[in-house]
Amino acid sequence: xxxxxxxxxxxxxxxxxxxxxxxxxxxxxxxxxxxxxxxxxxxxxxxxxxxxxxxxxxxxxxxxxxxxxxxxxxxxxxxxxxxxxxxxxxxxxxxxxxxxxxxxxxxxxxxxxxxxxxxxxxxxxxxxxxxxxxxxxxxxxxxxxxxxxxxxxxxxxxxxxxxxxxxxxxxxxxxxxxxxxxxxxxxxxxxxxxxxxxxxxxxxxxxxxxxxxxxxxxxxxxxxxxxxxxxxxxxxxxxxxxxxxxxxxxxxxxxxxxxxxxxxxxxxxxxxxxxxxxxxxxxx
Amino acid sequence: xxxxxxxxxxxxxxxxxxxxxxxxxxxxxxxxxxxxxxxxxxxxxxxxxxxxxxxxxxxxxxxxxxxxxxxxxxxxxxxxxxxxxxxxxxxxxxxxxxxxxxxxxxxxxxxxxxxxxxxxxxxxxxxxxxxxxxxxxxxxxxxxxxxxxxxxxxxxxxxx
Numbered sequence: 001x002x003x004x005x006x007x008x009x010x011x012x013x014x015x016x017x018x019x020x021x022x023x024x025x026x027x028x029x030x031x032x033x034x035x036x037x038x039x040x041x042x043x044x045x046x047x048x049x050x051x052x053x054x055x056x057x058x059x060x061x062x063x064x065x066x067x068x069x070x071x072x073x074x075x076x077x078x079x080x081x082x083x084x085x086x087x088x089x090x091x092x093x094x095x096x097x098x099x100x101x102x103x104x105x106x107x108x109x110x111x112x113x114x115x116x117x118x119x120x121x122x123x124x125x126x127x128x129x130x131x132x133x134x135x136x137x138x139x140x141x142x143x144x145x146x147x148x149x150x151x152x153x154x155x156x157x158x159x160x161x162x163x164x165x166x167x168x169x170x171x172x173x174x175x176x177x178x179x180x181x182x183x184x185x186x187x188x189x190x191x192x193x194x195x196x197x198x199x200x201x202x203x204x205x206x207x208x209x210x211x212x213x214x215x216x217x218x219x220x221x222x223x224x225x226x227x228x229x230x231x232x233x234x235x236x237x238x239x240x241x242x243x244x245x246x247x248x249x250x251x252x253x254x255x256x257x258x259x260x261x262x263x264x265x266x267x268x269x270x271x272x273x274x275x276x277x278x279x280x281x282x283x284x
Numbered sequence: 285x286x287x288x289x290x291x292x293x294x295x296x297x298x299x300x301x302x303x304x305x306x307x308x309x310x311x312x313x314x315x316x317x318x319x320x321x322x323x324x325x326x327x328x329x330x331x332x333x334x335x336x337x338x339x340x341x342x343x344x345x346x347x348x349x350x351x352x353x354x355x356x357x358x359x360x361x362x363x364x365x366x367x368x369x370x371x372x373x374x375x376x377x378x379x380x381x382x383x384x385x386x387x388x389x390x391x392x393x394x395x396x397x398x399x400x401x402x403x404x405x406x407x408x409x410x411x412x413x414x415x416x417x418x419x420x421x422x423x424x425x426x427x428x429x430x431x432x433x434x435x436x437x438x439x440x441x442x443x444x
Contacts, residue, residue, distance in 0.1 A: 001325070003305075031346075034345065034349065038345070039344065042324070042325070042343075043325075053348070103414025103415075105329060105332055105339045105340050106326070109335075189410070190327075190413045190414050
C-alpha cells in the first residue's frame with residue numbers, strides 16, 4: 001500500500017512550521033513520528049497536499065521541569081518519555097500507560113503530542129493526560145496559548161488545535177508520590193485498547209485522600225470519571241470499598257459497539273477494571 | 285527529493301518521492317531485499333530495521349525521514365561469515381519455520397538485547413510483541429533470544 005503523492009517539508013523551527021501551516025491550510029498534515037499518520041496515508045484515508053515533518057525542530061524536543069509541572073515537547077517520542085527520570089519520578093501514571101502503547105518499534109518513533117492531536121479515543125495517551133490535569137501548549141499565528149486537557153478533546157479525532165496551529169508541548173503537573181496504574185483491556189497485546197483505565201491515587205494512612213481516573217475508549221474522547229473520583233475520596237484502599245466506588249463508572253458514558261464488544265459490555269467491564277486499576281494504584 | 289542515508293555502513297544518495305516508504309527504498313532502490321514486507325500495515329514487524337540504533341517498522345517510516353540518518357538492516361549484522369549471537373542462536377534453536385518473519389525478529393531481538401542484555405522470558409515476550417510469526421514459532425524464538433543473551437534457555441518455564 002503506497003500513500004498518495006504529497007509534497008514534503010521539514011522545517012527547522014516552529015515559526016517556519018507555522019508559516020507552512022498558514023500557507024497550506026487544510027491541505028497540510030503535520031508529521032511528528034508518523035506512527036498514526038503513515039497508516040492513514042497508506043490506507044488513503046487522507047490525502048494531504050503537503051506533509052510538514054516537525055521531527056527536525058530541535059526547540060520542541062525536550063522533556064523539562066517547568067515549575068510544578070513536567071513539560072514534554074512535541075518532538076519527544078514515547079521512548080524518550082519512558083526513558084525520562086523526571087517522568088518516572090513525577091508522572092508514574094503516564095509512564096505506566098506508555099509502556100502499554102503499541103510495541104517497541106512504534107514507541108521508538110511515535111510521539112506523545114502526536115498521539116494527543118491524533119485523538120484516537122482508543123489510544124492510551126489521552127486518558128492519563130486528562131486525568132493528570134495537563135495543560136496543552138499550542139502555538140499559532142497569534143502566538144502561544146494554553147488549553148486545559150479538559151477542553152482539548154473535542155470529538156473523535158478532533159481537538160482544540162486549529163488548522164494553522166501546532167501543539168508544541170504538553171505540561172503535566174507533578175504527581176510525586178502518587179500511586180498509579182493503567183489497566184488496558186486488549187485481545188492482542190500491541191493493539192488499541194478495547195477499553196483502558198488510567199488511575200492515580202494518593203493514599204494517606206490506608207485511606208484514599210485524592211483520586212484521578214481517566215477512561216480510554218468509553219466515548220468519542222478520553223473521559224474523566226469525576227463521580228468515581230469523588231466516591232473514592234475517604235474510602236479505605238481495600239478491594240471491597242474500592243469496588244463499591246467504581247461500580248457505576250460506566251454511567252453517563254457512550255462507549256462504541258464493535259466486534260470487540262458491545263457498549264453495555266464495555267460499561268460492565270469498565271467497573272471491574274476501574275476497581276483493579278485503583279486497587280493496583282493504591283498498592284493493593 | 286534527494287536523501288543521503290547510511291545503510292549497513294555505506295552512504296547512499298538517491299532521489300526519492302516523498303511518499304516512498306523506507307522499506308521500499310531499501311528493497312527496490314538499494315536492492316536490500318533481506319528486509320521483507322509482511323503485512324504492510326505496521327502490525328507484523330517483519331520489516332523491522334534499526335534507525336540510528338533503535339528498531340522501527342520500515343513500512344511505517346518515510347525514506348525522507350531517514351535523510352541524514354543511519355539504517356541497519358538484517359544484511360548489515362553479520363561480519364562476513366561470522367554471524368551475530370542473535371543470528372547464531374536463531375539457527376541453533378531452530379527459531380523459524382517458513383522464515384519470513386525472521387529478519388524482523390532478529391532485528392527486534394538485537395534492539396531488545398542492546399538495551400536489556402539479560403531479559404527474563406517475560407521481558408523477551410513483551411519486548412517482541414510487535415513481531416508476529418504465523419507459523420506459531422514463538423517458543424523457539426524466545427528460546428533463541430534468551431540463548432543469545434548468554435542465559436541458559438529453559439524449556440519454556442521460569443528462568444533459573
